[in-house]
Amino acid sequence: xxxGETTTAxxxxxxMATSETRVEPRGAKPKSLSPARIGIYAFLIVAAxxxxxxxxxxxxxxxxxxxxxxxxxxxxLPATWTLQPWVDAWLxxxxxxxxxxxxxxxxxxxxxxxxxxLISIGLASxxxxxxxxxxxxxxxxxxxxxxxxxxxxxxxxxxxxIIALRDIGLFSTLIGIIAIHTIFGMPIxxxxxxxxxxxxxxxxxxxARVDGAGFWRVFFYIMVPMSxxxxxxxxxxxxxxxxxxxxFGIIFAGRPNWPMTVQLNNIVNTTQGTRLYNVxxxxxxxxxxxxxxxxxxxxxxxxxxxxxxxxxx
Amino acid sequence: MAHVSVRDLDVAFxxxxxxxxxxxxxxxxxxxxxxxxxxxxxxxxxNSIAGLLDIVDGQIWIAGDNVTWKEPKDRxxxxxxxxxxxxPRMTVEGNLSFGLKTARVAKDEIQRRxxxxxxxxxxxxxxxxxxxxxxGGQRQRVAIGRALVRDVQVFLFDEPLSNLDAKLRTELRVExxxxxxxxxxxxxxxxxxxxxxxxxxxxxxxxxxxxxxxxATPKEIYRKPVNLFVAGFVGSPAMNFLxxxxxxxxxxxxxxxxxxxxxxxxxxxxxxxxxxxQPAVLGVRPEQIELKGAPGPATLPVTVxxxxxxxxDSLLWGTVGKDTVSVRIGAEDTYQLGQSVKASFxxxxxxxxxxxxxxxx
Amino acid sequence: xxxxxxxxxxVGIAFTFYWSFTNSKIFPSFQLVGLAQYRRLWSSDRWLxxxxxxxxxxxxxxxxxxxxGYLLAVFMDQRIRQEDLLRSIFLYPFAMSLIVTGLVWxxxxxxxxxxxxxxxxxxxxxxxxxxxxxxxxAIYGLVVAAIWQGSGFTMAxxxxxxxxxxxxxxxxxxxDGIPTWRTYLFIALPMMRxxxxxAFVFQAVxxxxxxxxxxxxxxGGPGISTNMPAVYVISMITSSQNAGQGMAAATMLLxxxxxxxGLFFFWQWWSERRETAR
Numbered sequence: 001x002x003x004g005e006t007t008t009a010x011x012x013x014x015x016m017a018t019s020e021t022r023v024e025p026r027g028a029k030p031k032s033l034s035p036a037r038i039g040i041y042a043f044l045i046v047a048a049x050x051x052x053x054x055x056x057x058x059x060x061x062x063x064x065x066x067x068x069x070x071x072x073x074x075x076x077l078p079a080t081w082t083l084q085p086w087v088d089a090w091l092x093x094x095x096x097x098x099x100x101x102x103x104x105x106x107x108x109x110x111x112x113x114x115x116x117x118l119i120s121i122g123l124a125s126x127x128x129x130x131x132x133x134x135x136x137x138x139x140x141x142x143x144x145x146x147x148x149x150x151x152x153x154x155x156x157x158x159x160x161x162i163i164a165l166r167d168i169g170l171f172s173t174l175i176g177i178i179a180i181h182t183i184f185g186m187p188i189x190x191x192x193x194x195x196x197x198x199x200x201x202x203x204x205x206x207x208a209r210v211d212g213a214g215f216w217r218v219f220f221y222i223m224v225p226m227s228x229x230x231x232x233x234x235x236x237x238x239x240x241x242x243x244x245x246x247x248f249g250i251i252f253a254g255r256p257n258w259p260m261t262v263q264l265n266n267i268v269n270t271t272q273g274t275r276l277y278n279v280x281x282x283x284x285x286x287x288x289x290x291x292x293x294x295x296x297x298x299x300x301x302x303x304x305x306x307x308x309x310x311x312x313x
Numbered sequence: 314m315a316h317v318s319v320r321d322l323d324v325a326f327x328x329x330x331x332x333x334x335x336x337x338x339x340x341x342x343x344x345x346x347x348x349x350x351x352x353x354x355x356x357x358x359x360n361s362i363a364g365l366l367d368i369v370d371g372q373i374w375i376a377g378d379n380v381t382w383k384e385p386k387d388r389x390x391x392x393x394x395x396x397x398x399x400x401p402r403m404t405v406e407g408n409l410s411f412g413l414k415t416a417r418v419a420k421d422e423i424q425r426r427x428x429x430x431x432x433x434x435x436x437x438x439x440x441x442x443x444x445x446x447x448x449g450g451q452r453q454r455v456a457i458g459r460a461l462v463r464d465v466q467v468f469l470f471d472e473p474l475s476n477l478d479a480k481l482r483t484e485l486r487v488e489x490x491x492x493x494x495x496x497x498x499x500x501x502x503x504x505x506x507x508x509x510x511x512x513x514x515x516x517x518x519x520x521x522x523x524x525x526x527x528x529a530t531p532k533e534i535y536r537k538p539v540n541l542f543v544a545g546f547v548g549s550p551a552m553n554f555l556x557x558x559x560x561x562x563x564x565x566x567x568x569x570x571x572x573x574x575x576x577x578x579x580x581x582x583x584x585x586x587x588x589x590x591q592p593a594v595l596g597v598r599p600e601q602i603e604l605k606g607a608p609g610p611a612t613l614p615v616t617v618x619x620x621x622x623x624x625x626d627s628l629l630w631g632t633v634g635k636d637t638v639s640v641r642i643g644a645e646d647t648y649q650l651g652q653s654v655k656a657s658f659x660x661x662x663x664x665x666x667x668x669x670x671x672x673x674x
Numbered sequence: 675x676x677x678x679x680x681x682x683x684x685v686g687i688a689f690t691f692y693w694s695f696t697n698s699k700i701f702p703s704f705q706l707v708g709l710a711q712y713r714r715l716w717s718s719d720r721w722l723x724x725x726x727x728x729x730x731x732x733x734x735x736x737x738x739x740x741x742x743g744y745l746l747a748v749f750m751d752q753r754i755r756q757e758d759l760l761r762s763i764f765l766y767p768f769a770m771s772l773i774v775t776g777l778v779w780x781x782x783x784x785x786x787x788x789x790x791x792x793x794x795x796x797x798x799x800x801x802x803x804x805x806x807x808x809x810x811x812a813i814y815g816l817v818v819a820a821i822w823q824g825s826g827f828t829m830a831x832x833x834x835x836x837x838x839x840x841x842x843x844x845x846x847x848x849x850d851g852i853p854t855w856r857t858y859l860f861i862a863l864p865m866m867r868x869x870x871x872x873a874f875v876f877q878a879v880x881x882x883x884x885x886x887x888x889x890x891x892x893x894g895g896p897g898i899s900t901n902m903p904a905v906y907v908i909s910m911i912t913s914s915q916n917a918g919q920g921m922a923a924a925t926m927l928l929x930x931x932x933x934x935x936g937l938f939f940f941w942q943w944w945s946e947r948r949e950t951a952r
Contacts, residue, residue: 025381027323027370040749047746048763051822054778055766061781075792151875151935153883155907156924159917244771246886247908261773265890268777277781288774295769299762303830365845386851398846402864411860412850459850 062086062281069277085278089286093279095258095266102286105263109243109290112259116178117238120185121231127186128193129223130215133205143194150187154247165252172254180252181242189234196230197223232301240291260287316341316499317362317467322371324354324361331357332523335371339467339501344493347503348510349520350546355503356471358520362501363469364388376466386412391460392469395476397452399444405455406440409462423462430461433495449481450488457492470502474509486512507547511535519543537664541671544596544664550628552596553638555613556668561589568595568665572634577610581660583674592668599628601663602640602656604648609657615640617652631656711922721923724901731813731902732881735820739877740870742821743828748858750829751836765826772823776890779819780806809899812892816900819887824880828873835869836862867945871938878934882927903927 061069062085064078091101098104131143161180162171170176200223208218249259258266264287268280317339324332332354339345347355360366362373364385372381373388380388400408409430413423431437434454444452453473460468470489474482490513493500504510510517511531519526519534519542527539538544544552557570566587568576576595587593602613615631615638622644629640629648640656648654665674715721746764750757767775782788785804805811805818839862847857863870885904892900894909903923910920 024372025379026372027381028367029382040752040754043745044749044754044760047749048760051763051767051826054775054782054822057782058778069787147939148932148935151879151931153879153904153927153931155883155885155904156928156931158908159911159920159924162911240769244769244773246771246773246889251908251912261771261886264777265773269890269893277787280777281781284774284777288770291769291771292766295766296762299758299765303761303765363849365848384851385849390849392846392849394842394846396840396842398840398842400843400847400861402861412852415850415852415856459846463850 058281058285062089062278062285064278066276066278082278085276085282086286088276088279089267089283093267093276093283095263102260102263102267102283105258105260106286108253108257109259109261111174112177112181112249112253112257113239113242116181116185116242117235119178120182120189120238121234123182124186124189124234125193125224125227125231126219127190128195129197129219131190131194132197133202133218146187146190150191154184158247158251162251171252172257174253174257177248177253177257180248181245184248185238185241189238192234192237193227193230196227200226229301232298236294236298236301239294243291263287316343316376317501318372318374319358319362320372320374322358322361322373323369324357324366325369330523332361335523335525337518337525337528339499341499342497344500344502344513344515346510346514346517347501347520348505348507348514348517348547350505353520354523355505355520357523359469359471359501359503362388363390363392389466390469391457391463391465391467392471393453393456393460393473395472397444397456397473399452399455399459401444404441404443405436405447405458408444408455409458412459412463426462426464430458433461434458434492449477450485453485453488461496466499468498468500470500472503472505474504474506482506482509489513508549511547519546521546536662537673538596539673541594541596541666544666548598550599550639552598552664553602553636555595555597555633555636555638557593557595559587559589559591559593561587568593570595570634571636574614574634576613578660578663578665579610581663581665583665585674587665587674593674594666594668596664596666597638597658598662599639600641601658602638603658604629604640604642604646604654604656608655609659611658611660611663613638613656613658615654615656617648617650617654619650620648711918715919715922715926718919720898720901721903721906723898724903724906727813727900728882728884728903731816731820731884732878734817735824735881736874736877738817738821739824739828740873742825743873744832744863746825746829747833747836750833761830764829767823768827770823772884772886773890775819775823776887779815779822780891783815783818806892807896809896812896812900816887816891819891820881820884823887824877828877831869831873831876832866835866838869839865871941875934875938879931882931882934 057075060075060077063081063083064085065080065082068079089101090103092099093101095102095105165171165176165180170179204222205218208222213221243259244261245259246261246265249262250265253259253262264283267283268275319335319337322332322335323330335358337358347358349355357366361368362375364373364380364383368381372379374380376389378389385392400411403411406427409427410423413426418426428437431440434457436451436454436458439447439451439455444455447455456473457468474485477485486509493513502509502513514531516528516530517534518528521542527534527543529539534543534547538547538552541554545554555570555576557568557576560567560569560575566578566581566583568578570576578595597613603609604615613633615633617629617631618637619630620642621628621630624644626644627642627646629642629646631638631640631654638656642648666672667674750760754760783790783804783806785791785807788804790804805815843861843865844857847861852861883904884902885908888894888900888902888905894901894905904927907920907923907927910916910923914920
């Protein structure tokens with residue numbers, strides 16, 4: 001295709017009247033590594049190191065022998081590599097009176113986390129759905145209170161709960177702590193689900209109603225299939241939150257049900273005998289392993305979860 | 314010397330070449346419109362001139378300076394964006410003065426320039442307001458004012474009216490034209506709306522596929538489009554196209570349409586020598602077709618299909634063989650559906666294109 | 675179901691409030707003693723130190739996490755290679771339990787085994803960096819751990835706030851000749867009020883209820899120098915077996931939360947009204 005009547009430039013000379021014989025700018029600008037760019041990378045690398053050093057220290061120390069640790073040199077690689085601390089942490093470390101390592105704690109954490117996650121997400125999704133689509137009296141008030149509840153420090157209601165559970169007979173039981181986690185997970189999760197459902201087109205809901213579907217049918221046949229992204233996010237948040245919990249674990253679970261975090265603290269902070277740092281470090285990594293694994297596998301969803309939760313209110 | 318000069322411009326995104334060896338000159342004080350559909354490269358060209366895009370090869374000259382490697386702020390340009398991009402948390406005054414303050418211009422000089430711009434654009438009473446309190450027209454003026462206070466030589470507009478409803482668009486279009494007359498500055502304006510182009514431009518550059526199809530005055534582009542694309546893109550309702558072959562007989566040139574109808578083309582200015590039998594496309598604008606009065610030498614048999622009343626006049630839709638044509642008729646004229654009418658037109662006003670290359674014959 | 679959850683909260687708070695006016699020990703008593711518990715609370719050294727600490731810790735950790743988080747977000751916005759990898763690195767502390775965080779930082783800051791010792795072994799024998807040993811500086815150690823834990827989250831929120839800004843604003847600023855750093859500070863940041871507020875509220879709420887970190891890192895010590903209100907509440911209920919005191923402390927703990935959250939919602943509602951009223 002040709003261009004039509006182009007007005008020709010009237011006698012323009014390309015060279016300027018400058019005397020220097022420098023290069024006439026043309027085409028792409030030469031890219032020099034500007035100090036600003038270097039600075040950016042430098043800052044980010046230093047920051048990354050700041051964040052990574054604790055992890056490095058943990059791993060490295062957990063693979064060293066105790067004699068080496070006593071010498072200090074926190075940042076050195078092990079002179080002799082050993083996996084014994086890991087074995088000890090898992091099987092032999094002393095958490096108070098028992099010396100069975102973290103393995104019972106791991107089992108407990110699983111027993112606590114899985115039901116809590118399932119129940120709390122199930123309930124929260126139903127609640128979120130109810131709040132966003134079915135207007136009933138007092139819905140807004142309940143919602144407001146719920147949001148407020150998300151921010152209340154646990155310590156404020158801990159004592160009444162202790163008394164209440166004791167009276168019901170659920171204190172220091174597995175069921176008790178599952179109930180606690182479920183209740184405290186409700187505000188944030190309900191918020192999450194409600195915001196998600198509020199973002200769905202309402203025509204979906206109306207069409208289903210016109211078709212004659214009631215509360216539960218709409219939920220199971222329409223909402224649930226569409227909820228996969230937010231459910232993943234909710235699962236990640238809940239698993240991380242419940243697995244990492246300490247306060248409720250130590251108060252409500254009861255000695256035989258102590259989760260890993262409580263056991264970890266016992267292992268590390270017991271004042272009898274010498275501190276076995278390598279075992280402690282190994283124990284720490286083991287405790288952190290599950291949420292970290294989930295995080296690294298589902299990194300993007302995790303970030304989206306934070307952003308989604310943060311966009312509320 | 315041209316005020317803005319683009320030479321041998323190559324722009325690519327990764328391996329995708331968007332602009333190739335593009336040359337264009339803009340005269341001082343000219344209002345040039347870059348017109349084309351989405352993806353034709355007009356915004357890319359504008360952003361390259363502005364310095365917001367990296368180019369692969371070529372040079373950009375503005376006001377006598379080679380600005381190819383210069384930052385946008387050193388290119389003597391001001392730019393108005395589709396969303397106007399006013400800083401939302403600053404007042405109008407803040408918006409106008411922020412750039413100058415950063416450049417450490419003296420306070421009284423800043424004030425002087427703001428007052429001058431405010432008077433010219435009549436935004437003096439808006440100084441203390443925030444962008445969300447302004448109307449669309451006011452925002453446009455503030456956006457222009459932001460460029461004005463920096464004493465720029467060239468104004469760049471990136472589809473500033475595209476986000477507005479039709480009525481507002483017409484009003485602001487008129488304001489822009491008046492502004493250009495008042496300021497007399499060089500303006501380069503990007504749009505996909507051909508009505509904006511026709512009303513605002515001193516010259517239009519119609520772009521398609523990264524190339525300038527035609528660079529000419531609006532009148533020229535409308536009357537003598539240089540190829541099929543330009544002919545079909547400019548003009549509303551669109552030009553009618555009829556396919557057929559050139560037939561040369563007895564020294565006169567005519568056209569045989571696909572369905573066999575013969576159309577005389579005496580009076581058409583050919584730029585070269587058409588071949589007999591050459592596949593061609595005849596282009597006639599709806600307002601150039603006449604249904605009343607004595608039919609002239611060039612006629613088309615039209616079968617009436619539909620009439621669209623459009624208020625001031627009506628649009629008659631009909632068929633010529635297999636092709637659909639539209640004709641402007643008076644609001645009061647009536648025709649029967651299925652009626653056959655003889656439509657005539659002036660070949661000298663029409664356009665003829667080679668069917669393969671699309672170029673004007 | 676929601677009613678149950680909300681009910682738990684409302685009833686729980688109500689009881690806490692009520693019992694703060696009683697002389698409950700291990701078991702709740704219903705004998706009202708007026709404001710005695712509160713009076714005792716405010717004359718207790720442990721509580722006063724805890725309150726001081728929480729203000730200091732709160733202010734420092736929130737502001738530092740916000741500033742550091744914004745810096746990280748700004749730098750991450752520069753079209754960095756390996757953005758995903760870096761983001762994972764900055765965010766992973768958030769996935770760790772505060773117990774784990776506290777323990778690890780306790781070791782790093784240990785005078786005999788941590789950074790202090792490493793520096794010595796490298797030859798800088800005059801280097802002293804063991805904040806946790808000294809009652810006056812122990813709280814700084816906590817702040818560092820808090821920043822380590824929370825900046826990644828702040829960064830994620832602020833970065834998504836940055837990304838939500840219309841691209842044309844950046845271009846307009848460039849044409850106007852405004853340097854990049856100024857654009858981030860004076861144009862972008864004011865446009866991100868929602869994200870900043872969100873990050874602030876999350877950090878603030880986390881700071882107020884901080885418990886796990888203290889237990890793991892310092893146990894409240896040395897002495898009582900790093901005691902925090904939440905720790906006080908729990909220790910009152912459990913080891914000191916003085917529930918009434920604990921309830922009084924808990925009620926006091928609730929007040930700033932109500933204030934912050936209330937302010938947040940009020941500001942939201944008010945700015946929405948302002949913007950739609952025109």
